[in-house]
Amino acid sequence: MGDEDWEAEIIKPHVSSYVPVFEKDKYSSGANGDTFNRTSASSSEMDDGPTRRDHFMRSGFASGRSLGNRDAGESNKRENTPTVGGFGVGKGFGNRGFSNNKFEEGDSSGFWKGYQDGNDSEASGPSRRGGRGSFRGCRGGFGLGRPSNEYDQDEGTQRAGSLFGSRRPALSGAGNGDTYQSRSGSGSGRGGYKGLNEEVITGSGKNSWKSEAEGGESGDIQGPKVTYIPPPPPEDEDSIFAHYQTGINFDKYDTILVEVSGHDAPPAILTFEEANLCQTLNNNIAKAGYTKLTPVQKYSIPIILAGRDLMACAQTGSGKTAAFLLPILAHMMRDGITASRFKELQEPECIIVAPTRELINQIYLEARKFSFGTCVRAVVIYGGTQLGHSIRQIVQGCNILCATPGRLMDIIGKEKIGLKQVKYLVLDEADRMLDMGFGPEMKKLISCPGMPSKEQRQTLLFSATFPEEIQRLAGEFLKSNYLFVAVGQVGGACRDVQQTILQVGQYSKREKLVEILRNIGDERTMVFVETKKKADFIATFLCQEKISTTSIHGDREQREREQALGDFRCGKCPVLVATSVAARGLDIENVQHVINFDLPSAIDEYVHRIGRTGRCGNTGRAISFFDPESDNHLAQPLVKVLSDAQQDVPAWLEEIAFSTYVPGFSGSTRGNVFASVDTRKGKSTLNTAGFSSSQSPNPVDDESWD
Numbered sequence: 001m002g003d004e005d006w007e008a009e010i011i012k013p014h015v016s017s018y019v020p021v022f023e024k025d026k027y028s029s030g031a032n033g034d035t036f037n038r039t040s041a042s043s044s045e046m047d048d049g050p051t052r053r054d055h056f057m058r059s060g061f062a063s064g065r066s067l068g069n070r071d072a073g074e075s076n077k078r079e080n081t082p083t084v085g086g087f088g089v090g091k092g093f094g095n096r097g098f099s100n101n102k103f104e105e106g107d108s109s110g111f112w113k114g115y116q117d118g119n120d121s122e123a124s125g126p127s128r129r130g131g132r133g134s135f136r137g138c139r140g141g142f143g144l145g146r147p148s149n150e151y152d153q154d155e156g157t158q159r160a161g162s163l164f165g166s167r168r169p170a171l172s173g174a175g176n177g178d179t180y181q182s183r184s185g186s187g188s189g190r191g192g193y194k195g196l197n198e199e200v201i202t203g204s205g206k207n208s209w210k211s212e213a214e215g216g217e218s219g220d221i222q223g224p225k226v227t228y229i230p231p232p233p234p235e236d237e238d239s240i241f242a243h244y245q246t247g248i249n250f251d252k253y254d255t256i257l258v259e260v261s262g263h264d265a266p267p268a269i270l271t272f273e274e275a276n277l278c279q280t281l282n283n284n285i286a287k288a289g290y291t292k293l294t295p296v297q298k299y300s301i302p303i304i305l306a307g308r309d310l311m312a313c314a315q316t317g318s319g320k321t322a323a324f325l326l327p328i329l330a331h332m333m334r335d336g337i338t339a340s341r342f343k344e345l346q347e348p349e350c351i352i353v354a355p356t357r358e359l360i361n362q363i364y365l366e367a368r369k370f371s372f373g374t375c376v377r378a379v380v381i382y383g384g385t386q387l388g389h390s391i392r393q394i395v396q397g398c399n400i401l402c403a404t405p406g407r408l409m410d411i412i413g414k415e416k417i418g419l420k421q422v423k424y425l426v427l428d429e430a431d432r433m434l435d436m437g438f439g440p441e442m443k444k445l446i447s448c449p450g451m452p453s454k455e456q457r458q459t460l461l462f463s464a465t466f467p468e469e470i471q472r473l474a475g476e477f478l479k480s481n482y483l484f485v486a487v488g489q490v491g492g493a494c495r496d497v498q499q500t501i502l503q504v505g506q507y508s509k510r511e512k513l514v515e516i517l518r519n520i521g522d523e524r525t526m527v528f529v530e531t532k533k534k535a536d537f538i539a540t541f542l543c544q545e546k547i548s549t550t551s552i553h554g555d556r557e558q559r560e561r562e563q564a565l566g567d568f569r570c571g572k573c574p575v576l577v578a579t580s581v582a583a584r585g586l587d588i589e590n591v592q593h594v595i596n597f598d599l600p601s602a603i604d605e606y607v608h609r610i611g612r613t614g615r616c617g618n619t620g621r622a623i624s625f626f627d628p629e630s631d632n633h634l635a636q637p638l639v640k641v642l643s644d645a646q647q648d649v650p651a652w653l654e655e656i657a658f659s660t661y662v663p664g665f666s667g668s669t670r671g672n673v674f675a676s677v678d679t680r681k682g683k684s685t686l687n688t689a690g691f692s693s694s695q696s697p698n699p700v701d702d703e704s705w706d
């Protein structure tokens, strides 16, 4: 699975399990609305005196969640309850049916009992959805069945009838293939969360583009306004250019094989000087601490400078962002871009899209850094923030627009952005941007009125993974003569991450997690779980264990998500429990460990998750809990990823992989999971990153892709 919004939800949230945002304040006594509202039911378990409360305050965790309480008197209890902390607002933590499962087997703590009790009533409540029960599939314990397909069949129905239900959108079940089901989060007025990890485009009619923001702000879907305005980015030069050190393995990048396919690829460059960038850019590169190009930069920069379309695949943390930003900025400078001025309709030269809000914000900060001192103005817009704020940012001038897809389409729909001047279209995490979650939106984008055809614009696709089928889809976006750069093995894991797979059953995971985290101490650790609810649950649990933890997932408000990330970045909370929303792209200094409490269902997601550590030549560790009850399908691709990255492969994993052998998946090809090469099968050249690329001598058969 890997995409929380395709929702292997622990259990579908009952409508009433959410406290709508607009009611939140009534339950909150904290000045900022970040309150932890303990209920009497949970207080017997949770309110065990100052220590625990202090811990919650320290960790900034678990506000507004009633742990295991679903009764009708909840709101009163909340109002009477002291509040602490800064984590999570307005969620009834209780869920249905936990009492029936074995998740807490053997755990007689009051907390769990309260949790169970709180859920009992819900489990038998009238609103419990038939058929699903609380415990889907084979995961048992946590009720975490993996859905058989990415779009949970029930979701549309539930969402359609639910004002405050899960925000996971679904393609409309109404039979109109062009219409997207509105996220129910729009009803709650909160940032939406697209089929995968981000905001959804909602539609009330055929081919219409609407969003949570529109629904929430324009009022045709009932709900409170999204009012969150993100804090402005730092203005001082030191903060703009703050960076972390490259690691001991940075120079080893030079030994990685690079494959370039397609016609007439320009030779790679070996130094920044060879790129012949303007002085301001060179100054910014130096201030950013970049002295040497990474392989993906050596190859991509000259390709982009030559005006070619590009699909580039390089390991996590190896500098893909600068690989596209620098040549785009160089072009803009070369073309004598004029400072954009206040205008109601802005026409950016470059649009960059990425699947998550935090990632697009990070890309924006990079764009701002590299364009420092130039007249190029970068702007970022993303869901979960006030639409008016996005518009205000844009109208002040916009050369580079960094956006998540939903917000981008909103703004285009509001005619604040014209596409006529677009020369560069960048899809970061391109495989995700083109898959069934975002692919339809991206297609809409390229067919929007005014958008230059692919022949007239330069399209750049970057990711660490590029499954074959996605590469084929990409043909629609790229000129037929695009170049393909593969640094190392397409879809391979970063070798600087030491990977360990432990066989841990569902019921032993928490104990093992605590054991590992205690050994780790204060080192920064990301813990990935499969669902939003479980993220809250595990984060709460860790806080109870006195491990300062925060969490990030798609059901948290944007402000909370940013706060959580901030607390993690600065080390206030050294443990971040996350869903796959944080799997891709996030570049956080000093993340030394990644723990897959739950493995994702797709191997590419695994590669991205563990890539949050071991970045830019630094080393990192990834520990994954493999539950044979649910993860056997991953054994084969895991063995492949481990062996490709020269990691130890446990014998037991090999045995499982062998016994679950899937024809068509061999040691040398990744079947549908990974492409080992450019799927056009053009002749390619293998080089180490230190040498110049030669060119593909043969034509490639890519016409049929148009």
Ligand SMILES: Nc1ncnc2c1ncn2[C@@H]1O[C@H](COP(=O)(O)OP(=O)(O)OP(=O)(O)O)[C@@H](O)[C@H]1O
Pocket: 243, 244, 246, 289, 290, 291, 292, 293, 294, 297, 314, 315, 316, 317, 318, 319, 320, 321, 322, 463, 464, 584, 585, 586, 587, 611, 615, 616
């Ligand atoms: N040439 C370079 N020299 C030094 N640091 C660099 C260089 N290029 C990139 N970096 C730094 O390396 C880190 C990782 O870069 P970036 O986030 O672009 O990786 P990525 O390949 O996009 O990773 P992911 O696949 O996870 O998205 C960033 O902190 C970036 O500033």
